[in-house]
Amino acid sequence: MKNNTELTAQDKLREAGVRVTGPRIRVYEYLMANRTHPTCDDIYRGLKDKDDSLSLASVYNVTMKLAEVGLVNEIISPDGQKHYDGVVDFHGHFFCKCCGRIMDVSCNKDFTPELPDGTRIDSVSLIIKGLCKDCLNSEDA
Amino acid sequence: MKNNTELTAQDKLREAGVRVTGPRIRVYEYLMANRTHPTCDDIYRGLKDKDDSLSLASVYNVTMKLAEVGLVNEIISPDGQKHYDGVVDFHGHFFCKCCGRIMDVSCNKDFTPELPDGTRIDSVSLIIKGLCKDCLNSEDA
DNA sequence: CGTTGTAAATATACTTAGTCAATTCTCTCT
DNA sequence: AGAGAGAATTGACTAAGTATATTTACAACG
Numbered sequence: 153m154k155n156n157t158e159l160t161a162q163d164k165l166r167e168a169g170v171r172v173t174g175p176r177i178r179v180y181e182y183l184m185a186n187r188t189h190p191t192c193d194d195i196y197r198g199l200k201d202k203d204d205s206l207s208l209a210s211v212y213n214v215t216m217k218l219a220e221v222g223l224v225n226e227i228i229s230p231d232g233q234k235h236y237d238g239v240v241d242f243h244g245h246f247f248c249k250c251c252g253r254i255m256d257v258s259c260n261k262d263f264t265p266e267l268p269d270g271t272r273i274d275s276v277s278l279i280i281k282g283l284c285k286d287c288l289n290s291e292d293a
Numbered sequence: 294m295k296n297n298t299e300l301t302a303q304d305k306l307r308e309a310g311v312r313v314t315g316p317r318i319r320v321y322e323y324l325m326a327n328r329t330h331p332t333c334d335d336i337y338r339g340l341k342d343k344d345d346s347l348s349l350a351s352v353y354n355v356t357m358k359l360a361e362v363g364l365v366n367e368i369i370s371p372d373g374q375k376h377y378d379g380v381v382d383f384h385g386h387f388f389c390k391c392c393g394r395i396m397d398v399s400c401n402k403d404f405t406p407e408l409p410d411g412t413r414i415d416s417v418s419l420i421i422k423g424l425c426k427d428c429l430n431s432e433d434a
Numbered sequence: 435c436g437t438t439g440t441a442a443a444t445a446t447a448c449t450t451a452g453t454c455a456a457t458t459c460t461c462t463c464t
Numbered sequence: 465a466g467a468g469a470g471a472a473t474t475g476a477c478t479a480a481g482t483a484t485a486t487t488t489a490c491a492a493c494g
Contacts, residue, residue, distance in 0.1 A: 258407050260404055262403045266398060269426070271424070272424045273422075278418075278419060279420060280406060280417050282412060283412070285409060288412075288413055
C-alpha cells in the first residue's frame with residue numbers, strides 16, 4: 153500500500169475532489185518538483201516548452217483552484233506578487249529585500265493571537281523580511 | 294515636557310531625519326487619525342478635498358518614505374494591495390476573505406523562527422486569514 | 435533675510451500582474 | 465459512446481504601482 157508521499161499528482165487531485173486535467177497535473181507536479189516559490193509566470197515559462205498548448209490564464213486558474221482546495225499555499229511577497237508553494241505544512245517565509253529570494257523558515261506555533269469572538273480562522277502565516285547572507289556579504293564588500 | 298504620544302506629525306518627521314513637507318504632514322496625520330489600514334488611493338481620496346494640489350503619485354512617494362524610516366507599517370493584503378498602518382508596535386493583521394476588512398490582532402511574540410546563520414531580520418509580521426463575525430453571520434442567513 | 439542647491443511634489447506616460455468574457459475543448463457519469 | 469458541466473484557451477481589458485521629466489519648496493548658509 154502506498155503511503156501519502158507516494159501519491160501521484162492525479163491521486164492528490166482526485167482526493168481533493170476536483171477534476172483531473174492536464175494543466176492541473178502539470179502545474180501541481182511542477183510545484184512539487186520546484187521548491188522555489190514560483191509565480192504563475194515562472195510556472196508558465198517553466199512548462200510551456202514541454203506543453204505548447206498551455207496558456208498563462210490557465211496557470212492562473214489552476215493555481216487559484218489548487219490553493220482553494222488546499223493542495224498548495226499562496227504567498228504574497230512584499231511587492232504584492234503572488235507566489236505558490238507546494239509545501240502546505242505550517243512554516244514561515246523569509247523575504248530578502250535585496251535579491252527577492254523567498255526562503256522557508258520552520259517555526260513553532262506558540263503564539264496566541266487575540267481575535268474577537270465569532271471570527272473564523274482559515275490560515276495563519278508568518279512573514280519575515282530582511283537581508284539574506286549573500287546580500288549582506290556583497291553589501292559590505 | 295511633552296511625552297512621545299504628544300509629538301506632532303512635524304516633530305515625528307523631523308525626529309526621523311526626513312524633510313518636513315506639506316504632503317508628508319497631511320498623509321502622516323491622516324494615518325494617525327484613521328486606523329482603517331487605508332491604501333494610497335484611500336488616503337488620496339480622503340485628503341484631496343482639503344488639499345486640491347495633492348497628487349496620487351505624491352501619496353505613493355510619501356507612504357514609501359514613511360515606511361522606509363519606520364514611521365508607518367506597510368502591509369500587503371491577500372489580493373496584493375498595499376495598505377498602511379500608523380501603528381508600528383508589533384501586532385498581527387486579520388484579513389476577512391469576504392468583506393476584505395483588515396483588523397488589528399494583538400499577539401505575543403513567543404515564536405522562534407529558525408533562520409540560517411548570517412541572515413538579518415528587519416521585520417516580522419503575522420497574517421491571519423478567515424471570515425469576520427459579520428460575514429459568518431450573513432453567510433448562514 | 436534673501437540666495438541657492440537639493441530633495442520632494444506634480445503631471446503624465448507607462449508597465450504589467452492579474453482578471454474577465456466568449457468560445458472551444460475535455461473530463462466524468464450514466 | 466453521448467451528454468452536459470466544468471475547465472482551457474484566447475485576447476481584450478483593468479488598475480495598482482512605477483518611471484520620467486519638470487516644477488516647486490524646504491532648509492542651510494552666508
